[in-house]
Amino acid sequence: MDMYAVRTLRSQPLRLMLTIGGIALCVILMFFLFAVYRGAADGSVEYIRQNKTDLWVLQRNATNILRGSSLVSAVQGRKIQQIPGVKSISPVLFVLAAIKKGDRDRTVFLTGFDPEKNIGGPPYLVAGRNISHDNEIVLDKSFAAKFRFKVDDHVEIQEHSLRVVGISTGTNAFVIQYAFVTVRFLQKMIGFPGIATCYLVEVDEGNTLAEISSQIRRELPRLEVYDHETFLENNIQEMKSGFLPLLYTVAAIGGIVLTVILSLLLTVNILERRKDFAVLKTLGSPKGFLRWLIIEQALLISSAACVVALIVFFPLVQMIEKISPEVSTKSTVEQIIVVVIIVEIMSLISSFLSIRRLRSIYLMEAFL
Amino acid sequence: MKKLEDLKYVVRLSEVSKIFGSDEHKTVALQNVSCEASAGELVLLLGPSGSGKTTLLTLIAGLLRPSSGTISLFGKNIESYSAKMLQQIRAMRIGFIFQTFLLIDSLTVQENVGVVLRFNGKTRREAHRHAFRLLEQFRIEHLAKKFPRTLSQGEKQRVAVARAIANEGDLIIADEPTGCLESKQGFEIIQLLKTYSKDQNRCVIVGSHDLRIEEFADRILRLEDGILRESA
Numbered sequence: 001m002d003m004y005a006v007r008t009l010r011s012q013p014l015r016l017m018l019t020i021g022g023i024a025l026c027v028i029l030m031f032f033l034f035a036v037y038r039g040a041a042d043g044s045v046e047y048i049r050q051n052k053t054d055l056w057v058l059q060r061n062a063t064n065i066l067r068g069s070s071l072v073s074a075v076q077g078r079k080i081q082q083i084p085g086v087k088s089i090s091p092v093l094f095v096l097a098a099i100k101k102g103d104r105d106r107t108v109f110l111t112g113f114d115p116e117k118n119i120g121g122p123p124y125l126v127a128g129r130n131i132s133h134d135n136e137i138v139l140d141k142s143f144a145a146k147f148r149f150k151v152d153d154h155v156e157i158q159e160h161s162l163r164v165v166g167i168s169t170g171t172n173a174f175v176i177q178y179a180f181v182t183v184r185f186l187q188k189m190i191g192f193p194g195i196a197t198c199y200l201v202e203v204d205e206g207n208t209l210a211e212i213s214s215q216i217r218r219e220l221p222r223l224e225v226y227d228h229e230t231f232l233e234n235n236i237q238e239m240k241s242g243f244l245p246l247l248y249t250v251a252a253i254g255g256i257v258l259t260v261i262l263s264l265l266l267t268v269n270i271l272e273r274r275k276d277f278a279v280l281k282t283l284g285s286p287k288g289f290l291r292w293l294i295i296e297q298a299l300l301i302s303s304a305a306c307v308v309a310l311i312v313f314f315p316l317v318q319m320i321e322k323i324s325p326e327v328s329t330k331s332t333v334e335q336i337i338v339v340v341i342i343v344e345i346m347s348l349i350s351s352f353l354s355i356r357r358l359r360s361i362y363l364m365e366a367f368l
Numbered sequence: 369m370k371k372l373e374d375l376k377y378v379v380r381l382s383e384v385s386k387i388f389g390s391d392e393h394k395t396v397a398l399q400n401v402s403c404e405a406s407a408g409e410l411v412l413l414l415g416p417s418g419s420g421k422t423t424l425l426t427l428i429a430g431l432l433r434p435s436s437g438t439i440s441l442f443g444k445n446i447e448s449y450s451a452k453m454l455q456q457i458r459a460m461r462i463g464f465i466f467q468t469f470l471l472i473d474s475l476t477v478q479e480n481v482g483v484v485l486r487f488n489g490k491t492r493r494e495a496h497r498h499a500f501r502l503l504e505q506f507r508i509e510h511l512a513k514k515f516p517r518t519l520s521q522g523e524k525q526r527v528a529v530a531r532a533i534a535n536e537g538d539l540i541i542a543d544e545p546t547g548c549l550e551s552k553q554g555f556e557i558i559q560l561l562k563t564y565s566k567d568q569n570r571c572v573i574v575g576s577h578d579l580r581i582e583e584f585a586d587r588i589l590r591l592e593d594g595i596l597r598e599s600a
Contacts, residue, residue, distance in 0.1 A: 007474040279470045282431065283531075284459025284487040363431040366466060367422045367543055 005296040008269060008276075016301070019265045023305035023343075024312065026258035030251050030339045031313045035329035036174065037247050043328055044239045046170030047111070047178060048232050050123035053090075053200040054209055056231040057216060060224045064231070064238040065094055065197065066173070074194025076220055083215050085207035090117040091196035093186045099179070100156040101147045108143060108179040110157070112186030119200050122168030122180050127151050129166050134185040138166040140177035145325035158189060172328040174243075201225075255342065259350045262301060266294055266354035270361075277358060278365035290358055295351045302347035306340050373407075375443050378539050378571040379428050380404040384437035386423050386594075397423040398594045400437070405573055405587075407538065410558075410565045412585035413575040420594040421575035425541050428573065429462055430454040442538070459487035463532030465542035465557075469524045471516035471531070478503065478512040481531045488535045502530045522553045529560050533568075540564065540572040551580060558584045 009016050044066060057080060062070035072091075081089050093112040098105035113120030115131050122130065122138050128151040131138055137157075139149055144167050149155060153164045162181065171178035187193050203212050213225040226234065270277065277290060317329050386398040398420045405411040413421050426432045427439060430446050439446040442461065449457065458464075463484075471480045478499045485495035503509040506526050516524060525545070532540050540561060546554030558574070558581045565572040565586075574581070582588060590597045 003476075003479060004472065004474050011474060273474075275470065276472050276474070279466070279472065280483070282429070282458065282464055283484050284455055284457075284462070284535075285483075286455060286459070286487065289487065364426055366464075366470060367426055367431075 005293050005300060008273060009297055009300065012269075015265065015268075019261055019301060020305045020308055022261045023258050023302060024308040026254040026261075027305055027309035027339060027343055028313050028316065029254040030342065031309060031331065031336065032317070032329070033247050033251050033254075034335040034339060035317065035331045036327065037243060038330040038332065038335060039172070039328040040174035040243060041236070041239055042330055043170060043172035043174060045232060045235045046123050048228075048235050050170065051119055051121075051200065052228055053119055054203040054228065055201040055213060055216070056226045056228065057089075057199040057201055058197070058224050058226070060222050062198075062224060063226075064235040066235055066238045067242065068238075070197050072196045072199060072223065074196075076223060077194070077196060077199055079220055080199055080201060080216060080223075083212065083219060085204050085212050085215070087202045087204045088117065089202075090114050090119050090200040091183050092120040092198055092200060093183050093195065094197045095186055095190055096176075097157055097179075097189070099147075106143070106147055107176060108140075109173065109176045110186060111178050111180050112183035113180065114183050117200075119202075120183075122166070122178070123170040124168060125166045126169050127167035128164070131165055131180060131182060134182045134188075135160075135162055136165045136181070137162040138168050138180040139164055140171040140179060141167050141169045142172045142325040142328055143177035143179070160185070160189065172326060173239075174326070174328065177326065251342075255346050258302075258343065259346045259353070262298055262347055262350035263353045265301065266297060266351060267357050269297065270294065270354060270357045274361045275365060277361045278363060281361065282363050282366040287358075291351075291355050294355050294358070295348065298347040298351035298354075299344065302343050306343055310336070373569075375407065377404040377406050377440065378442065379573070380440040381424075381428070382438045382440075384424075384427065384434045384439060386420075386427060386432065387435040396594055398427070398434075401591075401594075401596045402437075403589050403596060405539075405571050407571050408565055408569045409586045410562050410572045410574065410584060412582060412588045413573060413591060414577065414579070414582070414588055415575075415591035416577050418593075419577075419591040421577075421591055422543055423594075424591065425543050425573065425575045428539075429458065429464070429541050459484070460489075460535055461538045463535060463537040463540045465528050465532045465540065465545045465561075467544035467547045469516075469528040471519075471524060471527055473516050476513050476515060477508070477519070477527050480516065480527060481534050484531055484534045499530075499534065502534055503527075506530050521550075522556070525553055525557050526560075529557060529564075533564055536568070538570055540570065542572065542574045542576075544576055544578075545574060546576060546578050546581060554578065554581065555584075 059070035059072055062068040077089060077091055080086060095110045096107055097110040098107050126141055137155060149164055151164055154161050155164060187195055203209060209227050216223060216225045280290060320327055382402050384398060384401045388395045388397055413424060415421050427434055430441060481502055482495035482499035485498050500509060500512055503512055508523060508526050511523055542561060545557050561572045562584050564570060
């Protein structure tokens with residue numbers, strides 16, 4: 001009897017195509033949101049994930065670098081270095097700064113680090129090399145693509161001219177992109193020599209992180225210490241708290257639109273074929289049989305929409321990334337499976353909403 | 369539920385009335401109708417349009433409940449059947465033929481016949497095979513893959529009869545089965561139903577205004593304005 005489900009849908013091809021198209025758009029929206037989220041999630045915290053140090057030391061009450069401010073002075077840095085068991089420290093300074101492009105300023109998350117320490121820099125380089133001098137800068141790949149910067153170009157930050165020596169990835173935090181300069185240059189640029197946002201601390205072998213952390217807190221009570229995993233998790237949570245509500249809201253709207261479109265089609269189908277349903281009821285159709293017909297139709301349409309969405313999604317994303325390189329997406333099989341499951345659940349809800357219409361079809365209608 | 373051979377009457381109505389609406393808007397569709405039908409009988413319910421034939425047929429099939437009186441179907445008061453039991457009775461023991469045949473346009477002829485077998489508990493494959501055998505009996509197996517909209521009225525009529533008897537029901541209810549047919553086709557369908565009632569010892573109740581088919585009936589019940597005028 002699933003032929004009935006298929007054939008009744010096929011009998012109105014334009015309506016069926018429009019419905020599948022509408023639902024496919026909702027599915028694409030969900031795929032896209034998940035992909036942007038994953039891309040932004042990776043881009044936001046990849047810097048921290050790849051700069052694997054033993055301890056991150058920040059100003060007290062600062063828990064992350066994405067949406068928190070922290071200032072640690074050079075004096076505090078020297079005190080950390082003097083604590084027994086601390087092998088090395090590396091200052092990192094984060095500043096929101098504008099890069100001049102033509103007559104417009106483009107904001108970047110300027111990250112100052114000490115290139116000699118080999119930590120605190122870009123996670124991956126896809127072109128050029130890392131910085132080694134104060135007049136050099138590494139730009140994020142999507143930022144460079146968007147504003148057409150390439151290696152050996154010069155960028156202007158305030159009155160300073162810096163040469164682009166490398167292009168990095170894993171540094172696109174969706175709303176902003178990282179750029180890397182020496183910490184000395186950045187301190188000079190903002191006019192606070194010795195200032196840092198945080199210190200990356202490596203501990204001598206034979207010392208536990210807990211011991212060193214306690215010692216730093218004791219010696220420097222105005223600072224906070226995190227091990228790498230905790231600090232990474234703090235930043236992930238911060239990113240999620242800013243991003244996920246938006247993601248869930250838009251995804252929920254997509255899901256509701258999908259459910260409404262599908263319910264409408266199924267309900268119109270039932271109403272148009274109420275005589276058929278009345279005949280089937282009169283002939284002795286069990287309730288479950290008719291309900292299953294509607295569920296089959298819902299699942300058929302949503303599955304077709306998922307296939308269409310999958311075919312369209314990847315070329316569409318490539319096009320979007322070409323037009324807006326700062327939109328960095330990442331799709332995984334798990335994400336796609338989750339979206340497909342959500343869509344199938346929504347289609348089941350649509351069918352349950354439409355099934356209620358069956359109740360209003362009376363057996364007598366077959367005789368009228 | 370009793371078997372057909374154990375029943376004196378397949379259907380028995382006692383003082384059955386059916387009123388639609390209430391107060392000043394009420395319509396009396398049937399008034400104190402008493403009659404019965406047995407296995408092996410073709411009962412013709414004769415009356416003009418609006419006389420209450422369809423109401424009576426739907427009451428017999430358990431599609432409507434009477435306002436008063438009792439209907440005994442397969443030996444039990446119809447009120448004692450639950451909705452689920454009535455659905456099962458319709459699926460297993462009653463066949464229907466509608467005025468315009470009401471074949472499902474989206475299904476092939478074979479699927480139209482097979483669908484009632486599915487309701488009867490057969491698997492899709494069994495229903496498909498059984499339906500084809502039935503079409504062979506009616507010599508319309510060449511129509512198996514066709515859709516109803518491509519059939520002539522005569523072909524539709526044969527498919528409708530095949531569907532009605534597919535579940536080998538004890539009771540066939542036909543509402544104006546000759547209504548949209550020429551006389552030759554009309555006679556043919558009544559002949560098929562008559563043969564079924566005699567050969568298979570089943571009860572067939574036909575509601576019609578067509579006086580030409582009187583000769584085929586074992587019993588004729590004349591309805592006028594919801595009142596059973598005579599029983600012959």
